Amino acid sequence: MNQNRLPTVTKISEEIKKGNRILLSRAITLVESKRADHQATAAELIEDLLPETGKSIRLGITGVPGVGKSTFIEALGLHLIALGKKPAVLSIDPSSSLSHGSILGDKTRMNELSRHQRAFVRPSPSGTSLGGVAKKTRETIYLCEAAGFDVIIVETVGVGQSETVVKDMVDFFLLLMLSGGGDDLQGIKRGIMEMADGIAINKADGANKTQSTIAARTYQKAMHLFPPSLSGWTVPVTTCSAQENEGIAELWEQVLKYESKTRANDYFRQNRTEQNLKWYREGVSAILEQYWLRDPDLQEKIHSLEEKIRTDARSVSSALAEISQSL
Numbered sequence: 001m002n003q004n005r006l007p008t009v010t011k012i013s014e015e016i017k018k019g020n021r022i023l024l025s026r027a028i029t030l031v032e033s034k035r036a037d038h039q040a041t042a043a044e045l046i047e048d049l050l051p052e053t054g055k056s057i058r059l060g061i062t063g064v065p066g067v068g069k070s071t072f073i074e075a076l077g078l079h080l081i082a083l084g085k086k087p088a089v090l091s092i093d094p095s096s097s098l099s100h101g102s103i104l105g106d107k108t109r110m111n112e113l114s115r116h117q118r119a120f121v122r123p124s125p126s127g128t129s130l131g132g133v134a135k136k137t138r139e140t141i142y143l144c145e146a147a148g149f150d151v152i153i154v155e156t157v158g159v160g161q162s163e164t165v166v167k168d169m170v171d172f173f174l175l176l177m178l179s180g181g182g183d184d185l186q187g188i189k190r191g192i193m194e195m196a197d198g199i200a201i202n203k204a205d206g207a208n209k210t211q212s213t214i215a216a217r218t219y220q221k222a223m224h225l226f227p228p229s230l231s232g233w234t235v236p237v238t239t240c241s242a243q244e245n246e247g248i249a250e251l252w253e254q255v256l257k258y259e260s261k262t263r264a265n266d267y268f269r270q271n272r273t274e275q276n277l278k279w280y281r282e283g284v285s286a287i288l289e290q291y292w293l294r295d296p297d298l299q300e301k302i303h304s305l306e307e308k309i310r311t312d313a314r315s316v317s318s319a320l321a322e323i324s325q326s327l
Contacts, residue, residue, distance in 0.1 A: 006030070009041060013048045016147050021120060024147045028122060031139040046139055052146035054272070056088075057259055060166040062156040062192070063176030068202045069155050070109035072176060072242035077113040079248050080151050088120040088149035089113070090140055092157050120149055138169050138279055167195045168275050171268065172255050174198045179208060179215035194226050196235060198254050204239035204247065212239045231267045233258055292327065301326060 007015075007023070015023040031042040063069055070091070077087045089110065114121040122140065141152050156166050167173045175196040193199070199219055204212030220237040229235065236254050240247030262268040292298055301323065308314035 006041070009045050009048060012045055013146075016049065016143060017052060019148050021147075024120070024143060025122070027143050028124075028136075028140050031136045031143070032124065042139065046142055049142060049146040053142045054145065056141075056145045056150045056152045057172065057255065058141060058152045058154070058170040059255060060154045060156065060170035060173045061176065062166060062173070063202070064178070067176045067178055068242050069176060072200075072202055072240070072248075073153055073155055074110040074113045075242040075245050075248050076252065077110070077119055077153070078116070079245075079252060081116060081118050083252075085151050086118045086120075086149045087113075087151040087153060088144040088147075089122070089153045089155060090137060090144070091121065091123045091155040092137070120144060120147070137166075141169065168278055171262075171271070172197045172258055174200065174251070174255075176200055176202045177215070177219070178203060179212045193223070197229075197231070197233060197258055198235060198251065199223075199237045200247070200251055201237070201239045202242060205241035205244045209239075209241075231258075231262050231271070232265055233261055298323075298326065 006012075006026070012023050012027055016027060027042075027045060030038050030045070033039065033042070061069055061073060073089055073091075077089060080087045091110075110121055113119050122144075124137070124140070137154060141154070144152055152170075154166055154170055173196055175192060175198070177199060179201050201212045201216045201219070204216075216237045216239050223235050223237065238247055238251060238254070240251060242248065259268065262271070305314060305319040305322065309316060309319055
């Protein structure tokens with residue numbers, strides 16, 4: 001983005017509040033930029049928009065590749081529009097570890113939703129960020145909320161157990177699963193299952209409908225093995241078919257019930273506060289890391305120890321201990 005052609009922060013802020021999609025897209029590109037001047041402008045913009053944020057419900061959706069996340073999200077998004085809502089979808093595509101490129105194909109997979117006037121679909125590459133989300137997803141959520149979108153859906157990469165990072169930036173974390181993968185209990189991964197606020201067996205249609213119902217019962221029984229959620233919420237396990245638009249309305253009702261319960265017991269507010277504090281602490285750690293890495297003496301020590309590790313003259317453990325003691 002050419003900084004010289006960028007409108008003022010005040011102008012961008014005003015246009016985003018009006019729902020200007022072009023300026024919203026440019027603002028997201030701004031926060032995703034690695035340039036220091038862009039980052040400074042983005043921080044000023046988000047600070048200016050802060051009073052307009054926090055008014056949506058944030059929904060994270062994860063699941064293994066092939067579970068039908070994009071089809072499900074399009075069905076859910078269209079349902080929300082029918083209810084008078086304005087959904088924004090932040091879909092994260094995996095980046096290549098070699099070329100660092102990304103296909104960003106979710107907009108084509110959500111063709112009808114992405115063309116709707118009341119929806120906003122923004123694909124972003126995951127880059128080097130772990131956890132199935134992009135590095136600037138939190139900031140993008142704020143921008144979309146300021147633009148008037150009242151349901152923010154974060155679709156993760158869907159690559160496995162690292163998906164749990166999205167839990168720290170959404171209100172409701174939905175895990176989509178499939179039946180028919182052999183013994184369904186073998187598919188239960190304790191870490192991600194414990195974090196889920198809802199579980200849905202997708203593609204519960206045709207010949208797979210009965211098997212999906214059985215799988216849902218199996219997972220529901222397994223949920224009793226986990227400790228109670230801090231939210232006081234009992235995690236439901238349901239079935240749905242995004243292809244046939246079945247079970248979508250019921251799933252949204254579960255999200256609303258969760259919101260109602262957690263607002264009543266104040267977990268909703270406390271959770272968002274803790275998420276912001278964790279975001280802040282992660283940022284502080286990143287800043288301190290950059291500060292230390294700019295120290296020439298430390299840089300020299302790091303490179304010297306790298307060479308010793310390369311020639312097996314030092315173990316990784318002892319090298320890290322030496323760096324730690326020098327800080």
